[in-house]
Amino acid sequence: MKRLEILKTYKIYIGGKFPRTESGRFYPLENKQGKHLANICLSSRKDFRNAVVEARKAFGDWSNRSAFNRSQILYRIAEMLEGRKAQFISEIVFQGGTNKAAEVEVDLAIDRLVYYAGWCDKFTQIYSSVNPVASSHFNFSVPEPTGVVAIIASEKTSLLGLVSVVAPAIAGGNTCIVLASENKPLCAVSFAEVLVTSDVPGGVINILTGKSKELHTHFASHMDVNAVVYARDNKEEIKVIQQTAVNNMKRVFVYDTIDWNKQESQGPELILDTLEIKTTWHPVENIGSSKAGY
Amino acid sequence: MSKKPVLDFTSTWAYEPAPESTDHINIKKQYQLFINGKFVNPVKGKYFTTINPATEEKLADVAEATDEDVDKAVKAARVAYEKVWSKMPSKERGKYIYRIARLIQERARELAVVETLDSGKTIRESRDIDIPLAANHFFYYAGWADKLEYAFPGKNPKSIGVAGQIIPWNFPLLMAAWKIAPALATGNTLVLKPAETTPLTALILAEIIQESGLPDGVVNIITGAGKTGAALVNHPGINKIAFTGSTNVGKSIQKAIAGTGKRSTMELGGKAANIIFEDAPIDQAVEGIINGIFFNQGHVCCAGSRLFVQENVAEKVILKLKDRMNTLIVGDPLDKNTDIGAINSKEQLNTINKYLKIGKDEGAEFYQPSCSVPKKGFWCKPTLFLNASQSHRIVQEEIFGPVLAVQTFRTIEEVIEKANNTPYGLSAGVWTDKGSKVFNLTSKLRAGVVWANTYNKFDPVSPFGGYKESGFGREGGLHGLAAYLEV
Numbered sequence: 001m002k003r004l005e006i007l008k009t010y011k012i013y014i015g016g017k018f019p020r021t022e023s024g025r026f027y028p029l030e031n032k033q034g035k036h037l038a039n040i041c042l043s044s045r046k047d048f049r050n051a052v053v054e055a056r057k058a059f060g061d062w063s064n065r066s067a068f069n070r071s072q073i074l075y076r077i078a079e080m081l082e083g084r085k086a087q088f089i090s091e092i093v094f095q096g097g098t099n100k101a102a103e104v105e106v107d108l109a110i111d112r113l114v115y116y117a118g119w120c121d122k123f124t125q126i127y128s129s130v131n132p133v134a135s136s137h138f139n140f141s142v143p144e145p146t147g148v149v150a151i152i153a154s155e156k157t158s159l160l161g162l163v164s165v166v167a168p169a170i171a172g173g174n175t176c177i178v179l180a181s182e183n184k185p186l187c188a189v190s191f192a193e194v195l196v197t198s199d200v201p202g203g204v205i206n207i208l209t210g211k212s213k214e215l216h217t218h219f220a221s222h223m224d225v226n227a228v229v230y231a232r233d234n235k236e237e238i239k240v241i242q243q244t245a246v247n248n249m250k251r252v253f254v255y256d257t258i259d260w261n262k263q264e265s266q267g268p269e270l271i272l273d274t275l276e277i278k279t280t281w282h283p284v285e286n287i288g289s290s291k292a293g294y
Numbered sequence: 295m296s297k298k299p300v301l302d303f304t305s306t307w308a309y310e311p312a313p314e315s316t317d318h319i320n321i322k323k324q325y326q327l328f329i330n331g332k333f334v335n336p337v338k339g340k341y342f343t344t345i346n347p348a349t350e351e352k353l354a355d356v357a358e359a360t361d362e363d364v365d366k367a368v369k370a371a372r373v374a375y376e377k378v379w380s381k382m383p384s385k386e387r388g389k390y391i392y393r394i395a396r397l398i399q400e401r402a403r404e405l406a407v408v409e410t411l412d413s414g415k416t417i418r419e420s421r422d423i424d425i426p427l428a429a430n431h432f433f434y435y436a437g438w439a440d441k442l443e444y445a446f447p448g449k450n451p452k453s454i455g456v457a458g459q460i461i462p463w464n465f466p467l468l469m470a471a472w473k474i475a476p477a478l479a480t481g482n483t484l485v486l487k488p489a490e491t492t493p494l495t496a497l498i499l500a501e502i503i504q505e506s507g508l509p510d511g512v513v514n515i516i517t518g519a520g521k522t523g524a525a526l527v528n529h530p531g532i533n534k535i536a537f538t539g540s541t542n543v544g545k546s547i548q549k550a551i552a553g554t555g556k557r558s559t560m561e562l563g564g565k566a567a568n569i570i571f572e573d574a575p576i577d578q579a580v581e582g583i584i585n586g587i588f589f590n591q592g593h594v595c596c597a598g599s600r601l602f603v604q605e606n607v608a609e610k611v612i613l614k615l616k617d618r619m620n621t622l623i624v625g626d627p628l629d630k631n632t633d634i635g636a637i638n639s640k641e642q643l644n645t646i647n648k649y650l651k652i653g654k655d656e657g658a659e660f661y662q663p664s665c666s667v668p669k670k671g672f673w674c675k676p677t678l679f680l681n682a683s684q685s686h687r688i689v690q691e692e693i694f695g696p697v698l699a700v701q702t703f704r705t706i707e708e709v710i711e712k713a714n715n716t717p718y719g720l721s722a723g724v725w726t727d728k729g730s731k732v733f734n735l736t737s738k739l740r741a742g743v744v745w746a747n748t749y750n751k752f753d754p755v756s757p758f759g760g761y762k763e764s765g766f767g768r769e770g771g772l773h774g775l776a777a778y779l780e781v
Contacts, residue, residue, distance in 0.1 A: 126447075129772050133753035134430070141757050141773060144737075226762070239553025246548040248717065249541070249560070249763040269781060277773050279757050280736045282746040 012041045013192035015054030016202015022046045032096045040185050043210035045218045051206035052224050055148045055175040058203030063145045063173040067121035074117035077198040078110050091186040092158050109163040115266055116167035123271050136286040143275035145173030147226030150219040152212050154231045158184035164260040165231050166205055168270035177206040185209045220244035227251040227274050312630040314417045319407050324355045327363055328500035330370035331510030337362040347414035348627050348636035348671040356493050359516035364525040367485045367514040371456045372531055374511030375483040380453055388439030391478050393506040395432035405495055410627045412494040414636030415590050417628050428471035434754035435475035445772055451779040453481030455533035458526040462539045463489035463638050464593040470496045472769050473536050480778035483512045487526055490519040491639045541763050559767030559777040563692040564720030567713035568598030572607045574725035580614045586749040588634055588676050592696040596721035598749055601700045602709050608702045619676050620663040637672040646674050646695035653679045653688040710738045719761030723749045
């Protein structure tokens, strides 16, 4: 008798653990030919709230880590993904992609992680300034992470769209909750398995599956979320998010026209979006005014 | 330490009045709208009155812009953007901005006196802070006009289009400068709406802009109240809203522009913590507390309105603070000796008085010095609320007046927690002798501006703006350019 295949249960990823959705609901995922691929968790508002709690808890540690350490961990994610490339390619193919396109997507995703790994300990230098004020003060501005970022990833890709928005957010020292593509969620869940083996502390990245239609208002209204990133092009959802995010003045970033397959879709500006600029003033004992010089 | 004021200004140290002269000031009876380089009557012919809050006397009638006027102004700005300003070589743009800076300096005394008359702020502050800083902002951003590619290396930054700018009444000319200078330097045109209680210096600025020869329509200044502002926000011809004001109004603006693709920057409210450690230089810290909360009558979004004193020095700090408050001179804003001027409007005075009542009702200990205030005009004595707690409304809510809520703390962890326990995140102050403590604290405070061993310092080269519900975007410095460019 032919060996019976073990099917994978796709769960969500919250606080470094893999729970099933609190709602107990799921949606069936089918490929273009109508073949049933898996039952995917239909995350609820409660799942999202749990994820925010975990992301907030993780924020102190993650934002306090050295930039070098964050950089090492992002690179480690890339390493682990490279090692499990075949799985991701087959999942993309499983969801209807061609072999060639799947390879390109996974390669791009890995390279993108490496790209942002490199930025972790550099963006502070390019976005900081020492400001020559007219008074006798030392005045400087440095970026800091904004906090917990809620992300609705692109619907178009399985892995690349998710990596492209998560990587800049965590490179900047934020923690995040990301909603995976509804049509192509398989790689997102498997990516969580990469994360747990990549030294990423639990709670730094939380991955939910489900429908933006059900969740986007909660992403925008939750009072302990500092920023919302929306990488889809539904105009109605964009409007609602921008209206609802006002409750606690969340920063809202809409990437509705970015094609994540392009090299130009990556850049430090995406890191800057979820950063705050802090300016510190400190008095200077003005020895220069005594005309001492060197 | 004595229980009575150490410094007795009433006997041996009497200050002679030193009023600034108003002889050379010519305030017109009526001010029109500044649209497309000309002063024009409002379409509906409506005017409102602006008064001197220190005397309640009428200063001038000012045009109220309605939807039709807003539309005219936005259209003028669009034509100027497309035909002239976006096409002009950037170094020429810069030269116009330099001209404006120089003209502000030339008319500095006039601007300072009018600012004081219209807003109630002291002449000492308008002369030494508001007006010079406004000129400096134009100087600073003028120089950026032809150097933008250095601000964003590897990018080719482009102007956005027409900016709608709405500014508050607390720093009327300075806020106009904060908004106009970077918008012009980055190649945008604009429509600015000053606050209805303090429109006069912006209208003098309109005269200056006319005198500078700036092409028609590049800067349009329209006066009015909330309705005018709403018309500007909702006008489809606006590409970007720059707003400074209350968090509530900021939120309603954000809601109004949701889904429209309009860009925005928001400088909103604050409830800053000013933290005094036991090892701080106490006398300087007391000056810092005074400056932190009583500067501009406390009408400052970044005012140090929550004082945290380490427990073992609290008694000493509070005694010295009370002594120092007794020396503050409250009264005629035009007198060069005056420390605290008039509250900007009757409405604002009512708000402050409401909070004074709330503070007392909540059980905080109330203290005001025994100074006298003029009979006419809007006045509030400098006020302390001692033994305030985190849940008190005077600790949680922005009062925008000379009212300081005092709390104590024991440990660094405690004060960080308390200081960050607010929806706002605009500014903070730290006073300690220890450098490592300064940098530990400044990195842990969730605020856009942190003053260490100083307070309420501003400079055009220094970015300003908040975390959380204090808004987003930065004004000033290199970071202030980004808000006006597509990068």
